[in-house]
Amino acid sequence: MVIVADSALQLDTKTIEELNIQVVNYPMFVNGEPYPVSMSMSREAKEELRLLIKDKKNKVSTSGLKEEDLRSVWERFRGEKIITLHQSARMSSVTAAVMQKVRSELPDLDIELFDSHHMVAAYSVQVLQAARALAAGMEYPELIARMKKNRANTRHLGAVYDLFFLQRSGRIGRAKAILGTAMKIIPLLGSSEEAGVLKNIGKAKTYQQANQKFVATLAEDMEKKNARRVTALISQIGPYDRETLHLKELIASQGWEAEVEIVYTSHSNMPHAGPDFYDLGYTVHED
């Protein structure tokens, strides 16, 4: 059995290798030309890409997963159960269509398509837990049940300093875009009841306020589920090390059994979420 993910995954290469997660890359284009990307890009290389994106004159985009890339990865695991776990299908209808098409063309492969209903850190935290469970020897029926339960208990929160990019790609729902206001306000977004759609959950002037809001939301979720344990992933792009460390420490100070990791975002998320954000994906555990 193997877990296949895509390059929206926010895990470092060491973790990906250790957990044997197979990653299919989203191709990237800058002003219509292919741009070299990989999961093993250094932070410096990502920073170069970030600056390209920050210049709004440049049109930086991804396309859906390529058929041949997907086919190539899946075919390597012929004879095994393939759990292919991706961002919310709503994020890329092309990718969803490609996956359906390739699966129908490879009827002899045992493929389970699993929609995480989330993106970025909230997608990644689900992949991380599924891969760990598999590595620990969990069998298929139990693993799928666990993945479904985790998905239901996962939330996505983010401080997106410039909503231009999410708005351009239609990834925010009815949230009002706050662009270049006099107040230098940080818009806060969160997952909504609609899978794959972000909504405005508030604003903050400082990262401390943003993190307080995130932790208050997490605390509410913990209370609702009567949970004591949480698995969380924080991802960032841009100079937000101080902000993400503060968030990690704030979660750690709540007295829960909390596992929190900080990662620098993978290239695939940059064109959509923009060059300035950090986000938190977490799963609360009822056990």
Added chain:
Amino acid sequence: MKIETLGIAEMKRCLRAALDTLTLNAPLLDNLNVFPVPDGDTGINMLSTLKPAVEAVLGDGVAGLGSAWELLSEQANRNSRGNSGFILARFLSGFARRIGDCPAVTADLLSQGFHSGSYAARSSLLAPVEGTMITIISAMAEAMAATPSADLLERLQAALACAGEQLFETPRQLPVLARAGVVDAGALGFILFVEGLERGLIKAAVRTADEAAYRFAPDPTAGVSESGRDGLGYRYCTELTVTRRAGEELDREALKSFLEAKGDSIAFVAEERYVKLHIHTDQPEEIAARMAELGEVTASKVDDMAEQLNTGFKDLREHEELTVLAVIPGPGFRQVFADLEAAAFLEYGERLPSSGEIYEVLEEIEGENIIVLPNDKNILPAASLARDESAKNVYVLPTANVVQGITALYGFSAQDAPAEAIRSMEESASLARCLKVYKSSREAVYGRVRICKDDYFMVQDEEVLATGPSLPESVTQGLAALDLKEAGCVSCYYNGDLDVALLPRLEEELRGLREGLAVEIRDGGQKNCLLIIAVE
């Protein structure tokens, strides 16, 4: 001189004298004002409330006593400003209600009117604080009731004598007054209002009070004020009207003891035929049972105040978007609130907005679901009156200052369901601290701190954090007294009277407080203080 009744001509004369008395003494009241906020506007607020009301009554065409009191009450409520104006307006409402359309005010009716006014004022406050105007009004009502054989003039004079004594008890009841060495300005204002009525009644000249008579040595050791109490210690706002059994005596003291043991915010009127009670309690059933011993309970209302806070809209229309009306102290705040999705504004300068002005803006707004941010403790009463007046679904979020208003909007999204938006805004309102910087126009004692003339002083709630001749130093000293470990940004909003040449140094000093602290300096355009500072 015996005066048994008061007709329309006497009433107009009395009101003119009361207005003249308040006009003469408004500056004195402003100087004494330290509670609930030391903003020196008690006199102007009472005057702004009373003046249009009295002028309306003195105008042509007001011939009947009942219609005159009704007009007085209506205009006072419409123009009420600040806490003192609000309480005065509510008193006049209660008084007018008792007078009804009686052709003349007798001594008994005057006494009953004071009781009714006292009840109306007290029951309209979420957390009435003793040692203020409401204490004086109650004392006057009691003094009148205690002199049943006296004529109308004697009752007024008895009330004034009692209130004069009670006034000097206010610093004992309210330690912030003792620390400042003053009596309560609102309480004195009400006494001067009644004194004016009395002067008009006997056709005597009105007088200017001597400010020194109401000042005494400050007591820096006086206890901490209870003004921060949120009034929500008890859950149920309970109102009962009982028709009394004929011929049965009422043991007022026993009833009072019982009620005081069961709750607070107690307002009580006992007439010959009925008893009316307002109380905040956790045991509404016990209260109802006790009151039923007095006769038949003919009206009762029990409101869950916690529930009201959560869903304060009258008739929520979930499908409609929310509109936020921000009451702002200067033009510089308009863009700030607009950036945060406020869609309607009421800007004021030196004078606080009246309930009528707030009402007019509410009516101009296209939407039906409106959240009002009063952004000042003193505007909250006027905003509440405007809400009650409006047919729209208005929720007043009690933001005590403009910084709370700004941060409340961090939790707002026009697309949210109203209850969710309010809950989120209430949570966000406390995300920042608000500090204010003033320049002292005279030597003064503020709390436990002596402030020299022309010195700057920085205040957080009722506490002076720093004072001195240099603005940048006073501000940085004040901020240094706070725990800034979790602070990420200091925003200063200055007014037009501030020497802008001081701003670069102020900004530099603030940045030096802590590495990484963001500093913003903006022109707020407010009139009432030099700087409003948000620490977030």
